[in-house]
Amino acid sequence: MDPITAMIGIIIGGVIVGICVHFIPASAVGAMSASTGIATGPSMLSTGCGLAGLYAAGFSITLGLPITVVSGALGSALMIICTMLLANVICAFGTGVAPVAGTYDKDPITGWRQKPFMSPGTDGHSMPTATAVSGIIGALLGGAGGSLVFASVYGMLTSPAVVAISPKVAAISPATAITIAGMIAAGVFLLNCVLPAYVLVGKTEGMTDPKMKKLPKTLISCTVASVFIGIFIYIAVVVI
Amino acid sequence: MTMQAEPPAVEKKEIPNIKLYIVAMITGIIGYYILLANPNLAFISIILVWPAIVAGAGGVEHLCRYGLGTGTSSIGYWGTAVGATVVFATIFVSSQVFNLYSPFIVIIVGTVIGYIVGFCAEKIINMKIPQQAQQSFIITGSAAIFILIVLEVLSAGGVNTTALYYTFPVIYIGTALVILHPYNGNLGAGENQTRTLMLALCEAALITTVFGIIGVLLPNASFIPALGVLIISLIGFVIFVRMWWKKVKEDTYDVVWTGYPAGVEH
Numbered sequence: 001m002d003p004i005t006a007m008i009g010i011i012i013g014g015v016i017v018g019i020c021v022h023f024i025p026a027s028a029v030g031a032m033s034a035s036t037g038i039a040t041g042p043s044m045l046s047t048g049c050g051l052a053g054l055y056a057a058g059f060s061i062t063l064g065l066p067i068t069v070v071s072g073a074l075g076s077a078l079m080i081i082c083t084m085l086l087a088n089v090i091c092a093f094g095t096g097v098a099p100v101a102g103t104y105d106k107d108p109i110t111g112w113r114q115k116p117f118m119s120p121g122t123d124g125h126s127m128p129t130a131t132a133v134s135g136i137i138g139a140l141l142g143g144a145g146g147s148l149v150f151a152s153v154y155g156m157l158t159s160p161a162v163v164a165i166s167p168k169v170a171a172i173s174p175a176t177a178i179t180i181a182g183m184i185a186a187g188v189f190l191l192n193c194v195l196p197a198y199v200l201v202g203k204t205e206g207m208t209d210p211k212m213k214k215l216p217k218t219l220i221s222c223t224v225a226s227v228f229i230g231i232f233i234y235i236a237v238v239v240i
Numbered sequence: 241m242t243m244q245a246e247p248p249a250v251e252k253k254e255i256p257n258i259k260l261y262i263v264a265m266i267t268g269i270i271g272y273y274i275l276l277a278n279p280n281l282a283f284i285s286i287i288l289v290w291p292a293i294v295a296g297a298g299g300v301e302h303l304c305r306y307g308l309g310t311g312t313s314s315i316g317y318w319g320t321a322v323g324a325t326v327v328f329a330t331i332f333v334s335s336q337v338f339n340l341y342s343p344f345i346v347i348i349v350g351t352v353i354g355y356i357v358g359f360c361a362e363k364i365i366n367m368k369i370p371q372q373a374q375q376s377f378i379i380t381g382s383a384a385i386f387i388l389i390v391l392e393v394l395s396a397g398g399v400n401t402t403a404l405y406y407t408f409p410v411i412y413i414g415t416a417l418v419i420l421h422p423y424n425g426n427l428g429a430g431e432n433q434t435r436t437l438m439l440a441l442c443e444a445a446l447i448t449t450v451f452g453i454i455g456v457l458l459p460n461a462s463f464i465p466a467l468g469v470l471i472i473s474l475i476g477f478v479i480f481v482r483m484w485w486k487k488v489k490e491d492t493y494d495v496v497w498t499g500y501p502a503g504v505e506h
Binding site: 041 | 311313314315317318321322324325326328329330331332333334335337345349352353356357360361364365367403405406408409412
């Protein structure tokens with residue numbers, strides 16, 4: 001991969017990661033079934049699914065960029081689907097509450113009523129259909145973004161143009177390149193997924209949440225942060 | 241987890257984190273060059289890098305006191321992610337530049353990226369936390385210098401940094417934990433800076449003990465520097481835990497173990 005293309009890949013991947021956090025339903029008070037979403041902070045949940053995606057992408061890195069990105073997205077989506085399924089099972093059969101969301105009266109996908117099933121004093125519990133679909137979209141985006149960063153860093157480290165000019169890059173084996181690219185991708189992922197958490201203030205219901213309107217703030221912040229980290233990786237690997 | 245508008249009461253006699261940061265950077269740079277001059281003096285470098293963890297933990301403490309909107313763990317992982325990414329990218333810088341200037345590169349880049357992200361949070365996202373940009377770069381810069389020196393100790397002065405690639409995840413997660421945990425461990429009504437930072441020192445010594453063990457056991461890492469680090473860290477850990485425990489006893493009304501307290505009918 002051309003180093004400049006790889007740098008642009010890192011930046012785009014970082015921004016996609018930032019968007020993904022808005023879609024993943026997570027809320028800290030979900031631990032008490034007091035609001036819709038998986039019971040943890042949005043950034044930590046996104047990190048979990050992003051790292052699962054990176055594992056999946058790591059196995060297919062030699063098959064080319066599209067397959068790596070798709071593989072990462074699917075690995076990430078699989079992780080979030082399992083998490084949401086089990087969270088719903090625990091809420092339904094353990095806590096004894098139905099999956100409902102507080103921000104809409106009828107589910108946009110199934111049309112099922114929400115309010116009658118909501119416990120008084122809560123904002124909903126576990127993941128109804130629209131929230132679950134939103135979580136899957138978010139995980140697909142997050143996995144794809146993380147894998148794009150991963151594949152771009154790997155592409156930069158194995159690029160013939162870079163290998164020709166940098167003895168340090170030329171000396172590393174493919175296994176080393178994959179590990180280091182994975183660590184850098186995990187770093188870029190974490191860097192970008194904490195910024196949206198500032199916007200979300202610890203709680204989001206996914207795409208149906210009114211906080212989706214604040215997405216431009218996330219976009220600008222993540223773009224600025226990703227541009228700086230992308231340019232630095234490029235300079236470190238290629239220029240000096 | 242909501243954002244608090246007014247700042248919580250902060251004790252007057254606290255040391256500003258920026259001072260801790262400057263001290264940590266100076267000692268970190270000195271530690272790096274000691275390591276470069278003679279890798280066997282790694283035990284001195286490792287003492288000089290402990291202040292970095294203290295400064296980082298101070299940054300986490302400041303930010304999380306205001307109710308960040310994200311968890312304490314997130315901010316710790318975020319700061320270390322920036323530091324680690326910068327260091328892991330810097331190892332590809334050509335050897336002449338890397339050997340001589342890498343501490344300056346990681347500190348400057350870590351600080352700049354931390355400042356920019358903090359600035360975005362402060363101005364674009366409109367978080368109402370005073371000095372957010374400053375405290376953000378304190379965490380990132382501290383994490384960067386700490387990870388750089390740990391990597392250098394394990395690879396005996398940067399000779400074969402990439403050969404130790406399999407230690408990167410443990411270095412990253414270990415550093416993240418010791419930066420985020422001191423505040424999380426002391427969280428509560430009676431939290432104060434002295435005790436939090438004392439716990440940060442204990443944890444810094446503990447994590448360098450772990451890295452010392454890793455260095456002793458790994459075939460690729462150099463044995464003598466790692467052994468020195470292991471011994472000095474263990475001694476430091478014992479001393480700091482005693483100091484921390486003394487401070488804990490000062491701050492608490494009473495320390496009782498499990499079971500019924502003496503003199504209580506049961």
